[in-house]
Amino acid sequence: MPQILKTFSLNYCAHKTKIQMSNIIEATQLTRVFGKFTAVDHISFSVKTGEIFGFLGANGAGKSTAMKMLSGLLLPSSGKAQVLGFDVYTQSEEIKKRIGYMSQRFSLYEDLTVEENIHLFGSIYGLSKAILKEKTDALLVQLEFVDQRKTLVSNLPLGWKQKLSFSVAMLHEPQLVFLDEPTGGVDPITRRQFWEMIYAASAKGATLFVTTHYMDEAEYCDRVSIMVDGRIAALDTPKALKTQFEADDMNEVFLKLAATSNLKII
């Protein structure tokens, strides 16, 4: 059984100063509308530095939209948000430079090889050739992909693509990483391996912001928020939520939350 528990060596580059703030993300009344449809409805929350923060909710609840706003990809319609101390309206480019982003829908170029993808994304984030070469070799060993160096990404199984995609997002050692449904559709083992990679990254000091529709993955997070129809219905540690709703697992938390609150899921 392949164990992906090798430690990632995240050496922070000399010119990058480590963010000292306690809240790496702060959102106040963040809203996004598309025409008549309100995707994200005045959400307010903060994410502490070094946390694994889970953003749960069904598809269409607004998770991806919220994430895109925080990562500088989408302008909010109203409300405020600060990421790494930068304003999402005016300093989105600064944000993009410093974060890692992995989306389930698109992550790597299918018609490029494993190696070429790593090179491409590394260069985009400004890694020098020497560092890039060193990292590529290290990464391939860690993921046990050495034989797949020249394989086209389209020929990799989904689980492998996800792992590679995550690693590529981490290449430039960002302090904050956004992961949008990273475990969708993969087999149970790969799913867990992926979370182990997330744990490892967190152990080295990165903050991870993860969205998922698998309620059981909430357990792996330090704190979770549950989104329903664009609003945050609950936000706390998994343990506290289970106590609050007298539930055995997060799935039950959601069911009880839906039953007790005014939120009607239509």
Next chain:
Amino acid sequence: MKVFLAFLKKEFRHVLRDRRSLAVLIGMPIVMLLMYGFALSTEVKNSRIAIVDLSKDEVTRTLIQRLDASRYFTVTEYLDNPEGADLLFRQGKARAVVVFQEGFQKSLLHTNTASVQIIADASDTNTGNTVAFYISSIIRAYQDELLTHQKLPYRIQMEAQLAYNPQLKSAFNFVPGVMVLILILLCSMLTAVAIVREKETGTMELILVSPVRPWMMIVAKAIPFLLVGLINVAMILLISYTVLGLPMRGNLLLLVAECGLFVLLALSLGLLISTRTDSQQTALFISLVGLMLPSLVFSGFMFPLENMPLPLQYISKIVPTRYFFNILKSVMIKGLGFSQVWKDTLVMAGMTVFLLGMAVRSFKMRL
């Protein structure tokens, strides 16, 4: 039958709800037509010409006055000698230079001949020709005037008449051409995308698993677009008649019927493309790029077919736009009736049936 009607109802709903596409469908032909009709006219109006009058007598003055007075020309410069023509052309300051020889009137009266030199800027061959032609017409008209007062034996009078379009109004050429182009591109694009879209969005999976037969789907998709196509035809004809001054010489009913047939042909072509491609992008690409050039080149619109090398002429025989263009000119401009265009009509009808048949056959019953 009920199944077919259900399909038809759905297709109409799709078309009517796609507001943006509808706007393009209705708006684009109008824009194209007006553009060609007004802005891109090949007519010669108020062209600047220069004169080199080495004679400066009564006759030359009359001729120059005639040229200036005509709506086609404006005399903007007087040169001392013909060598200046080159510079004017390079600077784009004149389209033609008319040179009257020394002692023009004297020569005409005493020797019954005088020569006029017309130097036209033929870097644009179309206008070059037209300009030279207009100038010589004006001069010839004057000549005829003079000659009616004289009696000369065995004088052959030549009259060149441009049948159907004596003023060489460009609209006469462009409107049929643009109509052909718009209809074939638009209509084939519409249907080319229609079936592929269902494949791409996934709705095709459910359709296939139902008792729907291929012909039902294909015909149901064609009908709403047939109506859109006919609306387009009506608009084009209306604009051509009212704004561009195109005459409607032939039988209007025949014209509309032929247009309807061509629309159907274009739709069938699109449907065939649709059944054989897997992405909307490919379908659009094939219908737009793949059809545009052959339709343009082999229709006879831009380039006369008789001038093409023989093998290409044979190719043009399978290009539908060639027949429709011919029919349009015959009916719209020449005012001919069905008895003259039945052959071309038959070919178009045959092509339509063939394409529709192929579309039905190519329709895959599985993914």
Next chain:
Amino acid sequence: MISIKNITKTYRDGKLTALDGINIEIAEGELFGLIGPDGAGKTTLFRILATLVQPDSGTADIAGADVVRDYALIRRSIGYMPGRFSLYQDLSILENLEFFAAVFGTTIAENYERIKPIYSHIEPFKNRRAGQLSGGMKQKLALCCALVHRPTLLLLDEPTTGVDPVSRQEFWDMLQLLKQQGLTIVVSTPYMDEARRCDRIALLQKGQILDQDSPEGIINRHALPLYSIQGPHMFALLETVRSWPGTLSCFAFGESHHVRFHDGMTAPHLEAYLKKKGLENIEIKAIAPDIEDIFIELLRTQN
């Protein structure tokens, strides 16, 4: 009702094997689950059953009709819900339903009672465009469209993926209702907990069936001694447990980790090791394995 014999399907000229010699028997009136992750072959199998794709080899019968030869007959009697939303986004709920009823030669009125348990949830919104529905509603609509012509077999490809837990539960309740009406239902899902709600299941991975039986049957067959382990610093715990030579496998399972030992090793052995490594307050208890544990075990040994 359904007999699948040795079905194989490859893509890209044999480079990609979607299904590799699949054998499944499904009885009439059964609620059968195909459990497996993406790429396991679930969608390919569904498409073969729905007669949309032909297998490279092998045969499949539905109520005696062959999927390749008798496809027209089969298509009339199945209700199919493809893996992604396949209804018309720009038509309303009502218009979609009307269309799919008419296409099968029937009307909503004729079959209203049949679909009522599900349709009643979305009927108040019947004029809303399908593209503007939430995930749960889309799924209910798709189910109604699959049911409206009274099929005898329902093929549902991942109907609950990505849908909120409330709708998921409602959906499975509805499936139970439909089963009572006598329908045979084949469902696929990546959620292991839903496997429990099926009569029988097949575990599918990389085009192969890992096992096939009732959920209880599978659990009993692969009875593994299993322990759950909990403590502060779960990640460190995971790494440490794995570093112990007595551990056969250790996986995160939300609140706790599930551990299997090599023969002869016991919980106290592990506890001692952990104490040595400085990990205290560890709770280890024996637990009964669930479908996911078994799936993981079978995956492990499949490789």
